[in-house]
Amino acid sequence: MGIEISQVSKRFGDFLALDGIDLNIPNGELTALLGPSGSGKTTLLRIIAGLDTPDTGSIRFFGEDATRKRARDRKVGFVFQHYALFKHMTIFENVAFGLRVRPRALRPEKATIREKVEKLLDMVQLRGMARRFPSELSGGQKQRVALARALAVEPKVLLLDEPFGALDARVRQELRRWLRYLHDEIHITSVFVTHDQEEALEVADRIVILNKGKIEQSGTPEDVYDNPANPFVYGFLGNVNLFHARKELTPNGGEIFIRPHDISLSARDDSGKGIPVRVTTHRILGNRVRVELETREGENIEANIERKDWNALQDADLSALYCQILQGKIHAPDNTWSNYVI
Amino acid sequence: MSAAPGHTLEPRWLKPVLITIALLFLAVFILLPLVTIFSQALSVNLQDYLAAALGYEGATPELPPLFASLGEGTSVYRAALSDAEVRAAIRLTLLTALICVPLNTFFGVLLAWAVARFEFRGKNFLVSLIELPFAISPVIAGLIFILIFGASGWLNMIPFGTQADGSTLTLYQWMDARNLKVVFAVPGIVLATLFVTFPFVARELIPLMQEMGKDDEEAALTLGASGWQLFFRVTLPNIKWGLLYGVILTNARAIGEFGAVAVVSGNVRGETTTMPLYIEILYGEYQFATAFAVASLLTLIALVTLVVKAVIEYLLQKQRTG
Numbered sequence: 001m002g003i004e005i006s007q008v009s010k011r012f013g014d015f016l017a018l019d020g021i022d023l024n025i026p027n028g029e030l031t032a033l034l035g036p037s038g039s040g041k042t043t044l045l046r047i048i049a050g051l052d053t054p055d056t057g058s059i060r061f062f063g064e065d066a067t068r069k070r071a072r073d074r075k076v077g078f079v080f081q082h083y084a085l086f087k088h089m090t091i092f093e094n095v096a097f098g099l100r101v102r103p104r105a106l107r108p109e110k111a112t113i114r115e116k117v118e119k120l121l122d123m124v125q126l127r128g129m130a131r132r133f134p135s136e137l138s139g140g141q142k143q144r145v146a147l148a149r150a151l152a153v154e155p156k157v158l159l160l161d162e163p164f165g166a167l168d169a170r171v172r173q174e175l176r177r178w179l180r181y182l183h184d185e186i187h188i189t190s191v192f193v194t195h196d197q198e199e200a201l202e203v204a205d206r207i208v209i210l211n212k213g214k215i216e217q218s219g220t221p222e223d224v225y226d227n228p229a230n231p232f233v234y235g236f237l238g239n240v241n242l243f244h245a246r247k248e249l250t251p252n253g254g255e256i257f258i259r260p261h262d263i264s265l266s267a268r269d270d271s272g273k274g275i276p277v278r279v280t281t282h283r284i285l286g287n288r289v290r291v292e293l294e295t296r297e298g299e300n301i302e303a304n305i306e307r308k309d310w311n312a313l314q315d316a317d318l319s320a321l322y323c324q325i326l327q328g329k330i331h332a333p334d335n336t337w338s339n340y341v342i
Numbered sequence: 343m344s345a346a347p348g349h350t351l352e353p354r355w356l357k358p359v360l361i362t363i364a365l366l367f368l369a370v371f372i373l374l375p376l377v378t379i380f381s382q383a384l385s386v387n388l389q390d391y392l393a394a395a396l397g398y399e400g401a402t403p404e405l406p407p408l409f410a411s412l413g414e415g416t417s418v419y420r421a422a423l424s425d426a427e428v429r430a431a432i433r434l435t436l437l438t439a440l441i442c443v444p445l446n447t448f449f450g451v452l453l454a455w456a457v458a459r460f461e462f463r464g465k466n467f468l469v470s471l472i473e474l475p476f477a478i479s480p481v482i483a484g485l486i487f488i489l490i491f492g493a494s495g496w497l498n499m500i501p502f503g504t505q506a507d508g509s510t511l512t513l514y515q516w517m518d519a520r521n522l523k524v525v526f527a528v529p530g531i532v533l534a535t536l537f538v539t540f541p542f543v544a545r546e547l548i549p550l551m552q553e554m555g556k557d558d559e560e561a562a563l564t565l566g567a568s569g570w571q572l573f574f575r576v577t578l579p580n581i582k583w584g585l586l587y588g589v590i591l592t593n594a595r596a597i598g599e600f601g602a603v604a605v606v607s608g609n610v611r612g613e614t615t616t617m618p619l620y621i622e623i624l625y626g627e628y629q630f631a632t633a634f635a636v637a638s639l640l641t642l643i644a645l646v647t648l649v650v651k652a653v654i655e656y657l658l659q660k661q662r663t664g
Contacts, residue, residue, distance in 0.1 A: 051560050071563045078564040084557035088579040098565035101575070146561075153565055 001063070002027035002189040003048060003157060008057030009213075010043055017043040019213035021057070025206075028187045030180070032204035034194055036236070039210040041193045042161055048191065049159050050074045061156065074157075077150030077188075081162040083142040085134040091145050092130040095120055098153035120148040123182075140171040147179075151188075160192035164199065176203050197237050201225065209233050231255065231331055241301050245330055256340050258328035260304035265291065265323050267316035274322030277301065282310070293323060379641050383634035422635040430612040431620035431636070434528065438616060439596040442535045446592050450543025451585065455577075457544075458551035459559075472545060475538050483537050484605025491524035491533075526608030531616065534602040539595045543588035550584040551577075583658040587651065594647045598640065 003025040010018040017040045025031050033041040046052040048059060050071035058067040066074055085094050093100075095117045099108055108116070121127050124144035134142055143163060150158060163179070164172040180203050183190060194200050200207045201221045208218040209232075216236075217229035228234040234257050235242075241263075243256040266274065277293040280300075289310040293301040303323060313321070328340035422428050456462075457469055475483060489495050491514075498514035505511045517523070524530050554577075562576045578585075600618040607614045615623060617640050624633035 049564055051563070071560070072566045072568065074564075076564055078561065080557050080561060082557060084561040086558060086562075086576060086579075097562070097567075097575075101562070101565065101567040101571045149561075149565065 002029070002061075003191070004060040005044075005048070006058055006060075008044070008047060008054045008059065010040070010047065010052065010054050016213050018047070018054070021213075021215060023208060023215060023218065025189065025191060027062070027189050029205040030183045030190045030192070030203065031206045031208060032192055032194055032200035033208050033210060034197060034200040034236070035210035036195060038212075040213040041195075041210045044210070045159050045161055045191060045193050048157070049076050049078050051078070075153070075155050077147075077153065077155035077158045079143070079146050079150050079158070079160040079163050081165045083134070083139075083146045083166075085142055085145055085149070087134055089133075090130065091121070091126065091132050091134070091137070092117055094134065094145055095149045095152050097149060116152065117148075120152055123151075124148045138171075139167045140175055143167065143175065147182075151186075156189065158188045158190040160190065162193050162195070164196075165194075172199075179203060201237075209236060211236075227337075228329075230335065231257070234329070234331075239302060239304070243299065252333050254330055254332040256328050256330050258301075258325055258340070260290070260302045261288075262326045262328060263301065263303040263305070263323050264326060265293075265303060265305055265309065265313060265321050267313060267321060269322040271324060274324050277321055277323045278319040279321065284310075293321075376641065379634065380638050382630075383638035422632045425632065427612045427615070428620065428632065428636060431615050431617050432639075434531070434613075434615065435597055435617040437528070438532055438535050439593055441532050442539055442596045443589060443593050445536060446539050447543050447585070447589050449540070450547060450588060450592075453544045454547035454551055457548050458554075459556065469548070472541050472548075475540050480538055480599065480601030481605055484534050484602040486537070487530055487533050487606050488525050491530065495525075497524075525606045526610070527614060530606035531603050531614060534606045535596050535599050538599055538602050539592045542591040542595065543585065546584050546588035546591070547581055550581050554580050583654050587654050587658060590647055590651050590654065594644060597643055 001024055003023075005021055005023040005025070008018055008021040009016070019040075021040075021044060023044075033044060035041045043052060047054050050066070050069060050073075054067070058065060060066060061074065086097065089097070096113050099113050099116065102108075118127070118130070121130055124147060126141060126144055126148070129137065129141065129145075134145070137145065143166075147160075147163075160179075164175055167175060176199055179192075192203070204221060206218060207221055207224050209216045209224060211232050217224050217233045219227075224233060225237055228237060231242075234240055239260050241258045241260065243258070245254040245256050265277075269276075275295055277295050280292045280294050282289055282291045284307065287307045289305055289307055291303045291305060291310070293303055295301065301323065325340070330338045330340050332338070423432075453468075453472065457465060491497050493514065495514070497517070498512045500513040501510045502513040502516045503511045505515075524533070558576050558580065559572055562572045567575065598618060599616075600622070603616055604619055604622075607616070607619055609615055609619060609623065611620075611623065617636055621633050621637050621640070624630075624636065
């Protein structure tokens, strides 16, 4: 087992940031801590790194108790959202820092340091940048330097705090694919914090969803997406339409969750199960179209359909369409889920 | 075209008027006195020198003030500098600065670090307390030490054993018997100077360190840096110009402080007079030549400080934008 977190709580004044967290992070996997702001995900990451101390609970690294260990002794690599590169040092010196500050007996030879730094700069595709200063680099380049710097000390654990948060959309996408690729190469136990569910789904081996200092669910991306444990997870992992279930479906009341892309639109009601709707507004998002619908009862539904399906409705009367629900889930008050069968 | 666009808020005449007023004010209230000190020092000295050299008694030849700016004037400086009391005053001033600057640099960095890096109860109160020496009059700063260490101060209320006749021996009396004096002696001068110069370093560093944030230091920590390595390799390079700026201001004030030091000094000539105090004594005794010589020396230090400060400000600016 990689990192074992048990019963970790942390309070900042009146605010309970973490409330009895139990979590195992498997060796060699890339785990995402996902949650809205204020959910405690960054606090948990900082506690793993030793930059914050838990009020209660313990942290074990590979079977060894690390709760009382200082950050500098934990052998973790930490990557910050705003890079935290040393502005007064060149890229080379930044990456070499962790090796240079070692006690004399453990410090590698100059030539060894040079070789190692160059290798790392090659790995992050910044070979020619060694003599530049951080201010001369783009955001994506800076974050790659920060990653090389963290990896230079050969950490047992790599921790990344919203590593792509400060980058623009395009670079962000590029860099997260690259991170996934890198992780497949070096297999270091990694934890990264994000509030972007798409990012977590795309990059992580496992996703841990946090809310208000508690873990709502953890599992593989498919698992948490297909079988969300509760309404919060369902809502957080993507847009969702929420309806109150009719008495026939659940006698005790409950809610139906339907994702916008699990709704299709047609001009005629061939199946006989369609709901008559009218289009209130639509927005073309590249190859998909977001359509806002209104039922006769006045309920609003958001649908997200393919562009070609939308184009097929070109000649139809947009105020008299039918929507079919492909799949959905019913959440009963006793916190059980069932499939919504039409 | 650079014609004033209609959408700017200020009328066109405002800029030259404001600049003219500012420059005039500066010329009258700062530049003029500055020039006067030097020209006075040099011409008065030169006149005395000429008078002595030519054997004049009483009336001396009138010289245009700035004529004397070179050459001859320096010899009277030398005369002033060879005066034992002047040298004692210079020595005391330098000693005070030499003690106060390192101490306040150390404690200033410590305080700035505590305020910028940690959250604790009463932090805002502490930050306002740092400003106290600036807020109160230097005379009161001096009086505080008289009230604590003086003959009628707190120290004379603390029992420290019994006297031969059975009455209580106070701490003050005990120290007095061993000739350990605080006020009207060098320690008092150092203490008062420490007090008035305390805020400079801390005040300069707190916003700088807050702006810098914790990230760099935390990054260094996770990379295995020790506390010292963290400070000298990461923190210090980031705050060095700000720190130096604070040190220079501390030094300038330590050398130039008059009010607080005047209260605790007791003006024992050759022993407890700093340069500013000695200038005042000389002036009071109508020794204008020596007074202006010492004054111009003090001003020269201030000017050098100003130049160094300007250079550092420039570098600081460059670091912030770069």
